[in-house]
Amino acid sequence: MPLLTLALLAACTGGDAAPEQVRPVLVARPQPATAAATAFAGDVRAREESALSFRVGGKLVERSVDVGDRVRAGDVLARLDPGDLQAQSRAAQAQLAAAEAELGRARADQARYAQLGEGQLVSRSTIDAQNAAAMAAQGQVNAARANLDVARNQAAYTRLTAPADGVIAARQAEAGQVVAAGQAVFTLAADGPREVLFAVPEGAIEEINVGDPVQVSLWSDEARRLPGRIREIAPAADPASRTFAARATVDAPPEALDLGQSARVFLAGAGNGRLSVPLSALVREGGTASVFVVDAKDATLQLRPVRIGPYGADRVVVTDGLAATDWVVTAGGHLLRAGQKVAPVDRDNRPVRP
Known part of the structure; x- marks a missing residue:
């Protein structure tokens, strides 16, 4: 019986493991980045927007x-409610009246002591004290009058x-x-020129500059492209979205653009030799954007980190990490792993030979 058990164990463990199944994957070559791949979503705003308070x-x-x-x-x-401020204004008016009355008394005393001084009936120091009191009373009037002006202004505010x-x-x-x-x-x-406010990702901020020509397309009329230029770019990224706010002027009358309309901003001459891949090809590995590339030698997968630029409707610009001759897996990357052997096929389900 022990010999039979050992024989069975040897039969179970001594056999070869089943070969891994070759998985078919959909692949495509990177395409040149076009203006459609570098469209930024935004909305129509007034050039002058004021927060009123x-x-x-x-x-x-x-x-x-x-x-x-x-x-x-x-x-x-x-x-x-103007009640409190109107009361403050009346109080300031009463203070001004009291200060003016005190000024009148001080000036009368000043005049009397000046006459007594001519007859040498009072000392010179007494006359100087009366002169100083009159000047102080004049200062109190000036201060009270300024306080009244402030109180009246605040009541108007x-x-x-x-x-x-x-x-x-x-x-x-x-x-x-x-x-x-x-x-x-x-x-x-405010009435006047209209602009498009849009967000620029960190990967594309170095590609645009103030004054660059753009084309603006409204979602309500996508067939028409309006010319414009980038007027300003925020110097710092938004802490929440990590994007840079930018504004583009539009060469169109204000009545042609309604406030709040959705729009897309296309960079003129976008592409500049860069490549783009479908959004479905991106794989997030450890917070880094990557794509699966089929190795030409043995048809295995390589997980290659890439630098990405602006996002389009269905594609994303790749600024570094890919060559135009690479075969990139365009779907199902979350089910794959590096080193896995695959059978690449194109969109027509034809085998591809890397």
Whole structure:
């Protein structure tokens, strides 16, 4: 019986392992990067967007406009409760009246002591003291008058007016809310030139510069391309998205672009000899972008790190790591591993010989 058991174990372990099945994979060569692969999504904005706020704090008692309303310069947009500020203005007025009364008394004393001094009935130091008191009273009047001007200005600041013609693009406060000085209440998109605000990824920021020509296409009319130029590029990346905000001017009348419209910005002359691969070819390995490339010698897979540029609708630009003659696996990369033997095929299911 022990001999039979040993024979069975030898039969189970002594056989050769089953060969690994060769997996077919869909492959394609990298294609030249085109303008379609370097399109950046954005939206139409006004060149001048102002966050409107009160210069004083208080309770918002009236809101006269809403999002989308068109306003003219000087229109009243909202009001604060003016009660406290009006009371401060009246207090400043009373302080000014008291200071003026004190100034009148000091000047009268100054004149009387000046007459007594001519008859040498008072000392010179007494006359100097009266002169100084009159000057101090004049200073108190000047200070009280300045305080009154400030109080009157603050009472006028309870009205929020539009600084220019435009459209209310956003509302950040409601009636009944207590707002602080400088807290945004509305965002005003001023009339005038329109721009497209778009985000540029870190891999493409070195490829664009202020003044570069672009073409802008609206999602509502993709067949038409509007010429434009890059006006500004943010010097620092957004901490959340790690992209750089950029603005492109559009050579079109303002009425041709509606605020908030979705648009795409195409870089003129995009490509510059670079390659692109389908988005489905990218594999994230340890936070690094990679692609599977078929080895020409033995039809095995190599996981090759690449540097990527801007994303397109279905492709991504590869700035480094690939050659035009490479065969790249375009689908199913998450099911593959480096060193695996494969049978590459093209889109027509024809075998490919690397």
